[in-house]
Amino acid sequence: MSIFTSGYQARQLRRRYLERSLGTVAAFAILFWLTINFLKSPSQFFQASLIGLSNGILYALIALGYTLVYGIIELINFAHGDLFMLGAVFSANFITIWFGKESSGPSAWGVFFLCLLVVMTLSATVNVGIERFAYRRLRRAPKLAPLITAVGVSFCLQFVGLRWNGSGPKTWDTVLPAGAFHISGVSIDYTTLFSFAVTVPLLLLMSWIVTRTRQGKAMRATAQDQDAARLMGINVDRTISFTFALGGALAGAAGLLFQQTRGLTSYNLGYQLGLIAFTSAVMGGIGNLQGAVLGALLIGLIQGLNDGLPIGLGQQWSQTVVFSILILLMAFRPTGLLGKPTTEKV
Amino acid sequence: MSALLEVKDLQVAYGSILAVKGLSLTVNQGEIVTLIGSNGAGKSTTLRTISGLLKPKAGTITFEGERIDGKSGHDIVSKGLCQSPEGRRIFPRMSVRENLDLGAFLRNDKDGIEADRERVLDLFPRLRERYEQKGGTMSGGEQQMLAVARAMMGAPKLLLLDEPSMGLAPVLVDMIFETIIKIREQGITILLIEQNAAAALEVADRAYVLESGLIKMSGKASDLAKDEAVTKAYLGG
Structure with a gap:
């Protein structure tokens, strides 16, 4: 018995030692790769990081919607990416077709901010409606039922996008200021600055709502225990609706920003970016808000560095690199970077 | 004394299974009332229905003269009915x-x-x-x-306590029951659910004995504590 135990313990120790040394080696390899790239061309390094971060912050807007909804009702809302797609298609129509704005200028920027307001409100409303009609009745059903419903809703939205936007990608003229300025070899697009200027306040507002307001308190309580939240006098249905509204609004904003920074819409954007955003949420620890933002920035950064550094695998390998890192991370930290399994006593 | 809470002919079902089969009870202002009974008798179901977490199949629940059965949980809390739930x-x-x-x-x-x-x-x-x-x-x-x-x-007018002594060490059980008395001294009416019948009957003014969804007996707690049938079934005597 004792021999068995000590043999087992020794194996465990060896395994842990091996894992730790492998992790350390991997970390050093990445650090080494970053260092030689940095030394080779600092400006290219910063350029790639900047592109990565500006993609990442867009992923963050979408990832938050996945993580908010998962946090409160433990549902992977597959339709979320498609809501983002509809936001992008709507914005393109709103700015370019309905308001006829095709170039930058003060009045076009006014339309941009009007569109931001409208698309956020609209996406929030649609998301609340989806929850009300498709998910609410399934709240006590087996987990598979709402999951397959979400997949169904995703297809419905995708086909709305297909009818509206056509089967191929469409390109659009955008109204954000074109051009860039340069700081020692690094060129910073005005559109990048613009999307940071819109996204960062949204993220801060969001974190303020969740941590500081009464509604946020109700959200956190509902996420932890719905019945107990009811016993505190919290209107659980309304709190869940509010959560979907928040996630929807962020997806709408992301749609507008994507459309205006890339000048592109396509009915399957939700599948492409939605998957990346969902991956970010899982990487950061699904249900954890800071985790979703961290995961999104990391994935953006990984993509940016991999695509843009002089010594790297290049764009064709971008997704492979991202998902390999995800698989590795999941193997060692199944709860994600910031997700912590709490010890809950009953 | 006036009735603060009045439950009449309450029926609650899980699907087609009736868990509470026509229960009536009254809690008066300033009282400690206990609802005792074995596991699965329907105690928690009753309390969850009063708090609005479950919808009754039939019967009425009146709080301060106002019907609250079928109202949502947050409405009921706002009227001054607060629960410390089981678990x-x-x-x-x-x-x-x-x-x-x-x-x-x-x-x-x-x-x-x-x-x-x-x-x-x-x-x-x-x-x-x-x-x-x-x-x-x-x-x-x-x-x-x-x-x-x-x-x-x-700030409850009526405090609902569901099994506050469950799974606690004996010294803590005593402490909890002493606290229940202190809470009543602060003017809060209490409806207490307990499997620990002996301790519950000691602190309560009145008691109801619940068995398979029906009130089997009711009366002054001190009388029930002496009752032979109760002693045999719940007090291990």
């Missing part, structure tokens, strides 16, 4: 402070909330020591104290 159900990833804040979720009277906070922390000094600790990391007894304290933060 404590504290918010595990929140601190003691945040849990207490949530107990007062529907209140706006800042001064009143602060006064009540001091009052429950005096009642459970242990919670003051654990004030910034996460609920999920505390011991079972501390969690139970928090669950009761949290319910009291809602």
